Amino acid sequence: MxxxxxxxxxxxxxxxxxxxxxxxxxxxxxxxxxxxxxxxxxxxxxxxxxxxxxxxxxxxxxxxxxxxxxxxxxxxxxxxxxxxTPVAPNSVNDALLVKIYGGRMCSPEELIEELDRHAAIHQKTLDKLTAIEQSYLSLKPESREKYRLPYLTLRRGILGENAWLEWAKEARREITKS
Amino acid sequence: MxxxxxxxxxxxxxxxxxxxxxxxxxxxxxxxxxxxxxxxxxxxxxxxxxxxxxxxxxxxxxxxxxxxxxxxxxxxxxxxxxxxTPVAPNSVNDALLVKIYGGRMCSPEELIEELDRHAAIHQKTLDKLTAIEQSYLSLKPESREKYRLPYLTLRRGILGENAWLEWAKEARREITKS
DNA sequence: CTACTATATGCAACTTTTTGCATATATAAT
DNA sequence: ATTATATATGCAAAAAGTTGCATATAGTAG
The missing domain is CATH 1.10.10.10 (Winged helix-like DNA-binding domain superfamily/Winged helix DNA-binding domain)
Known part of the structure; x- marks a missing residue:
């Protein structure tokens, strides 16, 4: 596509x-x-x-x-x-959520382990994105101009990963309760 | 898969x-x-x-x-x-972001139009998810038990869509400036 | 000295996904 | 009356994506 x-x-x-x-x-x-x-x-x-x-x-x-x-x-x-030309909205395939949805059949410990594993990956991605953002922000304003639009996509990544990690905290609390 | x-x-x-x-x-x-x-x-x-x-x-x-x-x-x-078994992290395919990344070659107006179109879709999804959440929250605590894990995935959707819409506001402001 | 990583491509086989069509009935709306 | 939507499935072809392998060199880390 x-x-x-x-x-x-x-x-x-x-x-x-x-x-x-x-x-x-x-x-x-x-x-x-x-x-x-x-x-x-x-x-x-x-x-x-x-x-x-x-x-x-x-x-x-x-x-x-x-x-x-x-x-x-x-x-x-x-x-x-x-x-x-208009494009289709983003398509997501998130096996972790399928797992959690059907997670009744496995132990909370196993779910938490997997959740943490994914959280580590998302944190790593966030770190990378944040590093890129820092290097963008340290550019002189004139040089930034060129990257204005790519920067917006970077922001999407950062806001998205932050939201993911926020959710993971919430989910972790909930799963731990059981 | x-x-x-x-x-x-x-x-x-x-x-x-x-x-x-x-x-x-x-x-x-x-x-x-x-x-x-x-x-x-x-x-x-x-x-x-x-x-x-x-x-x-x-x-x-x-x-x-x-x-x-x-x-x-x-x-x-x-x-x-x-x-x-551990699963791979979520995979995303987001053509809108590809578009924005390379958006220099088209007018800000066109970008905004597309952005708004997508925002409307995401808002609609958020509305649906919020409605599902409401019906979940109105259940008696005993009945909720059964849906605890699916509810977590619902929360992921809600936090995710909120983050998307937040980003869209930010992006809109930025694109409009030019 | 050896193993690993990076550079630099690509084929072949397979699986997955998409697109477009096709059928048939019931019900609700216009 | 007619149209649209929901019910209820599915084939066939094409496109897209994944997995596994294969090659070859250079530099770096242990």
Missing amino acids: SLKHAILVLLETEPGSGYDLLKHFNNSLGYFWNAKHQQIYLQLKKLRDEGLITCDLEKQKGKPDKKIYSITREGEKELAEWLR | SLKHAILVLLETEPGSGYDLLKHFNNSLGYFWNAKHQQIYLQLKKLRDEGLITCDLEKQKGKPDKKIYSITREGEKELAEWLR
């Missing part, structure tokens, strides 16, 4: 190899769009076949050649069009 | 037809596990093939026969085992 557009968004900012993209992705869109590296490489191939991006080889010594992808006019057009 | 387990969780609570399940699902697990009706019917078939659920026909006049599914011993075993 829109992994395709996520890639176009990133390549519109700057060209790069699949690997570059992957790293960039994992520090930005990856926080709210799931994708494995295979998926990204596959999409890059497809996007190239569709002519939405181009690919130039960059020779490197020792390492395999880098394929540097850039967005094309076609790609920009496609992206602009997508931006004008 | 765990649509399978989501179905087992619901059938463990009470047997029912695919359609019953679907409605139940849409008012509970559906808030944090995405699935279309086709997927549910398909999974029911698979679960039956695996012997985790059974199916009895219930004749109806006028309408097609209902297939009433129930969980089997095998199914309960499978479910209990799954509950003891």
